[in-house]
Amino acid sequence: MNNRPIIVSLTVMLLIAVSAGVYLGLGARPNLGLDLQGGISAVYTPQLPEGQEEPEDFDEIIDETIAIIRERVDSLGVAEPEIARSGDDVMVQLPGIADADRVQEIIGTTAQLSFRRVIEEIPPGSQRYDEGPDCAAPVDEREELADDEEGILCGSSDDALVDPDTGEEQPSKFEVGPAELTGEHVDDAFVQIGQGQQAFNVGLDLDNEGGEVFADITADLACLRDQGREARFAIVLDGLVESAPGVNPGVACGVGITGGSATITTGSGLDRETQEEEASDLALVLRTGALPISLEASTFQNVSPTLGAESLRSGILAGLIGLLLVAGWLIWFYRWVGVVAVAEVSMYGLLVIAGIAAMGHVGFALTLAGVAGIIVSIGITGDSAIIYAERIRDEVNLGKTVRTAVRRAHHSAWRTNLTGNTVTIAAATILYFLAVGPVRGFALMLGVSSVLDLIIMYFFARPTVYLLADRGILTRKNVGASDPTAAVTAGARA
Amino acid sequence: MRTPTLDFVGLSRRWLMISGTLIAISVLALGVRGLDLSIDFVGGNSYQLIDVREDLTSSELRDAAQDAGAEDVVAQLQTDGEITTGAVVRTESLEPASDTEVAVRTAIEEVSGAQETGFDFVGPVWGERITRQAIEALIVFLIVVVLYITFRLEFRMAVASIVALVHDILITVGIYALVGFNVSPATVIALLTILGYSLYDSVIVFDRVKENAINLGDPGLRTYPELVNASMNQVVYRSINTSITSLLPVGALLLIGAQVLGATTLQDLALALFVGMAVGVYSSLFVAGPLFAAVKLRDPAERKRLEKVLAKGDESEEEAPPAAEAPAPGSPEARAPITTEYVRGQGKGGKRRKR
Numbered sequence: 131m132n133n134r135p136i137i138v139s140l141t142v143m144l145l146i147a148v149s150a151g152v153y154l155g156l157g158a159r160p161n162l163g164l165d166l167q168g169g170i171s172a173v174y175t176p177q178l179p180e181g182q183e184e185p186e187d188f189d190e191i192i193d194e195t196i197a198i199i200r201e202r203v204d205s206l207g208v209a210e211p212e213i214a215r216s217g218d219d220v221m222v223q224l225p226g227i228a229d230a231d232r233v234q235e236i237i238g239t240t241a242q243l244s245f246r247r248v249i250e251e252i253p254p255g256s257q258r259y260d261e262g263p264d265c266a267a268p269v270d271e272r273e274e275l276a277d278d279e280e281g282i283l284c285g286s287s288d289d290a291l292v293d294p295d296t297g298e299e300q301p302s303k304f305e306v307g308p309a310e311l312t313g314e315h316v317d318d319a320f321v322q323i324g325q326g327q328q329a330f331n332v333g334l335d336l337d338n339e340g341g342e343v344f345a346d347i348t349a350d351l352a353c354l355r356d357q358g359r360e361a362r363f364a365i366v367l368d369g370l371v372e373s374a375p376g377v378n379p380g381v382a383c384g385v386g387i388t389g390g391s392a393t394i395t396t397g398s399g400l401d402r403e404t405q406e407e408e409a410s411d412l413a414l415v416l417r418t419g420a421l422p423i424s425l426e427a428s429t430f431q432n433v434s435p436t437l438g439a440e441s442l443r444s445g446i447l448a449g450l451i452g453l454l455l456v457a458g459w460l461i462w463f464y465r466w467v468g469v470v471a472v473a474e475v476s477m478y479g480l481l482v483i484a485g486i487a488a489m490g491h492v493g494f495a496l497t498l499a500g501v502a503g504i505i506v507s508i509g510i511t512g513d514s515a516i517i518y519a520e521r522i523r524d525e526v527n528l529g530k531t532v533r534t535a536v537r538r539a540h541h542s543a544w545r546t547n548l549t550g551n552t553v554t555i556a557a558a559t560i561l562y563f564l565a566v567g568p569v570r571g572f573a574l575m576l577g578v579s580s581v582l583d584l585i586i587m588y589f590f591a592r593p594t595v596y597l598l599a600d601r602g603i604l605t606r607k608n609v610g611a612s613d614p615t616a617a618v619t620a621g622a623r624a
Numbered sequence: 625m626r627t628p629t630l631d632f633v634g635l636s637r638r639w640l641m642i643s644g645t646l647i648a649i650s651v652l653a654l655g656v657r658g659l660d661l662s663i664d665f666v667g668g669n670s671y672q673l674i675d676v677r678e679d680l681t682s683s684e685l686r687d688a689a690q691d692a693g694a695e696d697v698v699a700q701l702q703t704d705g706e707i708t709t710g711a712v713v714r715t716e717s718l719e720p721a722s723d724t725e726v727a728v729r730t731a732i733e734e735v736s737g738a739q740e741t742g743f744d745f746v747g748p749v750w751g752e753r754i755t756r757q758a759i760e761a762l763i764v765f766l767i768v769v770v771l772y773i774t775f776r777l778e779f780r781m782a783v784a785s786i787v788a789l790v791h792d793i794l795i796t797v798g799i800y801a802l803v804g805f806n807v808s809p810a811t812v813i814a815l816l817t818i819l820g821y822s823l824y825d826s827v828i829v830f831d832r833v834k835e836n837a838i839n840l841g842d843p844g845l846r847t848y849p850e851l852v853n854a855s856m857n858q859v860v861y862r863s864i865n866t867s868i869t870s871l872l873p874v875g876a877l878l879l880i881g882a883q884v885l886g887a888t889t890l891q892d893l894a895l896a897l898f899v900g901m902a903v904g905v906y907s908s909l910f911v912a913g914p915l916f917a918a919v920k921l922r923d924p925a926e927r928k929r930l931e932k933v934l935a936k937g938d939e940s941e942e943e944a945p946p947a948a949e950a951p952a953p954g955s956p957e958a959r960a961p962i963t964t965e966y967v968r969g970q971g972k973g974g975k976r977r978k979r
Contacts, residue, residue, distance in 0.1 A: 508869075553823050
C-alpha cells in the first residue's frame with residue numbers, strides 16, 4: 131500500500147503543531163477581552179434630540195460622532211481603546227480603566243458646533259504658543275471655553291505639525307471671540323461643485339435668525355479685511371477649530387453675506403480629490419454640529435481587574451482539568467485509538483490557542499464566552515475520535531482485518547463527522563452574524579473549533595491510525611472487538 | 625465488546641410517557657414560576673463587591689442602597705466556606721454616573737468596605753433587543769438545519785431532530801424555572817450549544833440509519849423500526865462516550881466556576897450546559913430515534929412491510945418477533961443464524977451494496 135500521502139500529511143500536521151508550540155513558547159499570548167483583564171466595556175446608542183426626525187445622512191453623522199468620541203478617548207491615553215460601530219450602536223472597549231464616571235462624562239457629552247471670530251492664529255513655535263490649553267492633554271482636563279467667553283482653542287489635529295523632539299502633535303491654536311452662532315441655526319451643509327480652479331465647495335444653509343447673525347458677522351469681517359486685519363471666523367466643533375475661512379473680496383464692507391446661505395471654499399490649490407475630501411469633511415462637521423446626537427449608554431460594564439484575572443485563571447484550570455479527565459477516559463476506554471484521540475484533543479488545544487494569539491494581531495480578543503466555547507469544543511474534538519474508534523470496532527467485528535477496517539471506518543466516520551460539523555458550523559455562522567456581544571465571541575470559537583476538528587481528523591487522526599494499523603500496533607484485541615469465538619457460540623445457540 | 629441489544633424503539637410508549645411527564649412539569653413550572661431573568665434581559669444595575677467586611681449582612685447592603693435612592697434592590701452575599709468574601713447588589717436600571725447611581729454605588733461601597741467594585745448597567749431597551757435578536761437567530765438556524773438535514777438525509781429525520789431539540793430546550797428551561805436558577809446571556813449561549821449538540825446527536829443516529837437502510841429487509845432489519853433500533857444500538861456507545869467526554873470538561877467548569885467569586889458567567893454557562901447535555905443524551909436515544917421510526921411508519925410502503933413481518937411473526941415465534949416484544953432485533957438471538965462464516969459473509973456484503 132502506498133504510504134506516502136499519509137506520511138506527508140502527518141508530517142505537515144506535526145510541523146504545524148510544533149510551530150504553534152514554538153509560537154506560544156516564544157511568548158505569543160491571546161489578546162484578552164475586557165471581561166478577562168478588567169476595564170470598561172459599553173454599548174452606546176445614539177439618541178436624536180427630542181422632536182427631531184432621523185435625517186437621510188444619519189449614517190454619516192453617526193460616523194462623525196464616533197470620530198469625535200474617538201478623538202476624545204484618544205486624548206485620555208488609554209492603551210488600546212476600541213471604539214467600533216455595530217449597526218446604529220457604538221461599542222466602546224477601554225481596557226485598564228476603572229473610572230466609570232469620567233468615561234461616562236467623556237463619551238456621553240454632546241459635541242457642540244459654534245462660529246466664533248478669530249482674533250489671532252497662534253501657529254506652533256510662535257511666542258504665545260505656550261498660552262492657552264495644552265492640546266495634548268485629555269479632553270476633560272483642558273480648560274473649556276463657555277459660549278460667551280473669549281479665549282484660546284486648539285485647532286483640529288488633522289493638519290497639525292509634529293514636534294520633532296517629542297513626537298507630539300502640535301496643531302495651531304486660535305485666539306477666538308465668544309460664540310456668535312451655534313449649530314442649531316444650521317439647516318444644512320453640502321458639497322457643491324465649484325467653478326474654475328475651485329472644483330469643490332461647501333454650501334451652507336442657515337435658518338432665518340442664523341442668516342441675520344451671519345450677515346452681521348460677515349459685514350464686520352469684510353470691513354476688517356479691507357483694513358488688512360485678521361478677518362476670519364472659526365468653525366468650532368467640540369472645542370476644536372475645524373476650519374477658519376476668511377471673507378471673499380466680493381463681500382462688501384457693511385453688507386456681508388445675506389440671504390442665509392453661503393459658500394465656503396476649501397483646500398484651494400490642492401488636487402481635485404483632496405479638495406473633494408476636504409469639502410465633504412467640512413460639510414459633515416457642519417451637519418453633525420447641526421444635529422447634536424447624544425450617546426446614551428445601553429449597557430455599561432465595569433469589570434474589576436481582580437475578577438477578570440480570577441475568571442481567566444478558573445477558565446484555564448477548568449479547561450486543563452477537563453482535558454485530563456477526557457484523556458483518562460478515552461485511553462481507558464479505547465486504548466491505542468484512545469491515545470490517538472488524546473493526541474487529537476491536545477493538538478486541538480494547542481492550535482486553537484496559537485490561532486487566537488495570531489488573531490490577536492487583527493484585533494481579536496478572547497472573552498469569557500470564548501473560553502467557554504473552547505472548553506465545550508474539547509467535547510466536540512473528543513467526539514470525532516470516538517466516532518472513529520467505534521467505527522473501527524464495528525468493522526473489525528464484521529470480520530475485517532484491522533488494516534482494512536481502519537480505512538473503511540475512516541470513510542464512514544468522516545462522512546458522519548462532516549455532517550455533524552456542518553450543522554455546528556451553520557449554527558456558529560448564523561449566531562455570529564445575527565447576535566451581539568458575548569454570543570458572537572462564543573459563536574466564533576465554536577465555528578473555528580469545528581473547522582479545526584475536521585482538519586485534525588482528516589490530516590492527523592487518519593494517517594496516525596493507518597500507520598499504527600499497518601505496523602501491527604493496533605490489533606483485533608486492542609481496538610475492543612468482540613472475541614470471534616463468542617459469535618460462534620451465539621450462532622450455535624440460534 | 626459487542627454491540628449492545630437494547631430495545632429503544634419497542635419501548636416507545638414508555639419513553640413517550642417519561643418525556644411527556646417531564647415536558648408537562650416543565651411547561652407548568654414555566655407558567656407558574658416563570659424564569660428568573662438577569663438584568664441583561666430586563667434592564668438594571670448589578671454591582672459586584674469584592675473583599676468585603678466579614679460581618680457584612682445583606683440587609684445592611686439593601687438598606688444602604690435604598691437610602692441612597694434605589695428602589696428595587698436585591699442583595700446577595702457570596703461566601704467561601706464560612707467567610708463572607710463578596711457580595712452582589714442588583715437594582716433597577718440607573719443611568720451610569722447619574723446622581724442616584726453614584727450615590728448608590730458610594731453607599732454600598734462604604735457599608736461593605738469593598739476593596740474593588742465591578743458594575744454592570746443594562747438599559748431597559750437593550751434587553752428586549754438582545755432577546756429579539758436571539759429569537760431571530762434561532763428561527764433562521766432552525767430553517768437552515770431543516771433544509772440541510774432534508775437535503776443530506778431525509779425530511780422526516782429533520783422533523784424528528786427538531787422535535788428532539790425542542791424537547792431538550794423545553795426540559796432545560798423547565799428545570800431552570802423549577803429550581804429558580806438565574807437566566808443570563810451565558811445561559812442563552814449554553815442553550816444554543818445544547819441545541820447544537822442535540823442536533824449533532826440526532827444527525828449521527830440518522831446517518832447510521834440511512835447507511836443501514838440499504839440492508840432493509842435483511843434478518844434483524846426486517847422493518848423500519850427494527851432498522852432504526854439496530855442502528856441506534858450501533859451508535860449507543862458513541863452517544864454515551866461522547867456525552868461523558870462532553871460532560872467532563874463542563875463538569876470541571878461547573879466545579880471550578882463555583883469556587884470563584886463572581887465568575888457567574890462561567891457558572892451559569894456550565895450549569896445550563898450540564899443540565900442540557902444530560903437531557904440531550906436521553907433525547908438523542910429515546911426521543912429522536914423512536915419518533916423517527918413512528919413517523920416513518922406513516923409511509924404506506926413501510927407500514928405494509930411491518931404488517932407482513934408481523935403476520936409472519938405470528939406463524940413462527942422463532943423468526944423476527946415484532947419490535948415491541950423481546951428479544952430485541954439486532955441481538956445475536958434475533959439475527960439468526962450468526963456464525964463467524966456468516967459474519968464474514970456480511971463483510972462481502974459490501975459488494976452487494978454497490979450493486
